[in-house]
Amino acid sequence: MxxxxxxxxxxxxxxxxxxxxxxxxxxxQRRAQHVIVISFDGGKPAVIAESEMPVLKRLAAEGAHTWVANTIFPPKTLPSHTSMTTGVGPDKHQILWNDWMPIRGLVKVPTMFSLAKEAGLSTALFAGKVKFRHLWVKDSLDEFNFGGKQDGAPVPADQNKAVVPAQTVAKEAAAYIVANKPDLCFIHFPDADSAGHKSGWGSPEQKEAFKVCDQALSQIVKAVKDAGIADSTVMIMSADHGGHDKNHSENIPDDMNIPWIAWGAGVNPGHEIKGAVTTFDTAATAIWLLGVPVPASFDGKPVKEAFSPVAAAVAKPKAP
The missing domain is CATH 1.20.5 (Single alpha-helices involved in coiled-coils or other helix-helix interfaces)
Structure with missing residues (x-):
C-alpha cells in the first residue's frame, strides 16, 4: 500500500x-527591450554590395546576416511591406495594390504594431511613402510619421504619391527615439527605389541613393546610442524587394532576393544565417524578441538562428 x-x-x-x-x-521570454526594423526600399543585395554603405556593411559583419533572403510575390513595395509587418503572405493580408488608395481601407489582419500595443508596448512608424497609411490600424501606433507626425487627416490628392527622403525620415525617427525610446519602431528609406525606377537598378544614381540611405542609417545608430539603449536594442535591416532594369515585378532572383541583417543585443556576432529567411519572418522575429507571443496564424517564424540562447540576459528591464 x-x-x-x-x-x-x-x-x-x-x-x-x-x-x-x-x-x-x-x-x-523578452530578449530585447527595443526593436528597430529598418527597410531599404529596393534594396537589391547585389547593388548594395557595389555601393558605398560602410555602416550597413559593418552592422552586417558584426551581427547576423543573409544576403539571400526572399520577399513575397508580387515583389512590390506595399504588398511586401505588409507581409514584413504582419507576418503573413498576400493570400492572407490581401493587400495586392501598390498605391495609397483610401477607398480600399486598412490592412485587415493583425500587424506587429497592433500585437505589440495589445501587450502594452509602445510603437512608432516612420514612412517615406504615403501608402504606408494602409498599415496604420486604429490604436496600433503611438506615432505615425510621414515627414512629421500625422493626425489621420485626409491626404490631399496631389500628395498621393509623395515621397519623404531618407535623411528627413531618419531625422524625424532619430529625434523620436532619443525622446521616447519606443519598444517597437519601423523606419522606411525610399530613396534607392526612387532612383532605381528613374535611372535603373545598379545605376550610378541608385548607388548614390544607397550611400545617402547609409548616412541616414548612421543617424539611427547614433540615436540609439544617444538614447542610452544600445545595450538593450536589436536592429533588423532588410528590404521589400530588389529590382532589374527600372522595375521589380517578376518572380526572379533579381527582384525577389533581399538582405536580412540583425545587429544588437543578443545577436550571434559575425554569423552568416544558413536557414531560409522570408520577409514575413521579420514581424515574427520582432515581436518574439519583445516577448510577445507569435500568433499561430503567422506564416513567418522568428529567425532564432540569428540570436544567442542567452540573449535574454542582455535585455535590461525598463525603469519604472
Whole structure:
C-alpha cells in the first residue's frame, strides 16, 4: 500500500514538474527591450554590395546576416511591406495594390504594431511613402510619421504619391527615439527605389541613393546610442524587394532576393544565417524578441538562428 502511495505521489510530482516546465516554455521570454526594423526600399543585395554603405556593411559583419533572403510575390513595395509587418503572405493580408488608395481601407489582419500595443508596448512608424497609411490600424501606433507626425487627416490628392527622403525620415525617427525610446519602431528609406525606377537598378544614381540611405542609417545608430539603449536594442535591416532594369515585378532572383541583417543585443556576432529567411519572418522575429507571443496564424517564424540562447540576459528591464 505504501509503495503504491509513494509511487503515486512520485508520479504526480513528475507530472506537475513536466506541466510546469511546459508552461514556462510557453511563456515568451523578452530578449530585447527595443526593436528597430529598418527597410531599404529596393534594396537589391547585389547593388548594395557595389555601393558605398560602410555602416550597413559593418552592422552586417558584426551581427547576423543573409544576403539571400526572399520577399513575397508580387515583389512590390506595399504588398511586401505588409507581409514584413504582419507576418503573413498576400493570400492572407490581401493587400495586392501598390498605391495609397483610401477607398480600399486598412490592412485587415493583425500587424506587429497592433500585437505589440495589445501587450502594452509602445510603437512608432516612420514612412517615406504615403501608402504606408494602409498599415496604420486604429490604436496600433503611438506615432505615425510621414515627414512629421500625422493626425489621420485626409491626404490631399496631389500628395498621393509623395515621397519623404531618407535623411528627413531618419531625422524625424532619430529625434523620436532619443525622446521616447519606443519598444517597437519601423523606419522606411525610399530613396534607392526612387532612383532605381528613374535611372535603373545598379545605376550610378541608385548607388548614390544607397550611400545617402547609409548616412541616414548612421543617424539611427547614433540615436540609439544617444538614447542610452544600445545595450538593450536589436536592429533588423532588410528590404521589400530588389529590382532589374527600372522595375521589380517578376518572380526572379533579381527582384525577389533581399538582405536580412540583425545587429544588437543578443545577436550571434559575425554569423552568416544558413536557414531560409522570408520577409514575413521579420514581424515574427520582432515581436518574439519583445516577448510577445507569435500568433499561430503567422506564416513567418522568428529567425532564432540569428540570436544567442542567452540573449535574454542582455535585455535590461525598463525603469519604472
Amino acid at each position: 505504501m509503495n503504491k502511495l509513494s509511487f503515486g505521489i512520485a508520479a504526480a510530482a513528475v507530472l506537475c514538474a513536466t506541466l510546469s516546465a511546459r508552461a514556462e516554455a510557453d511563456v515568451p
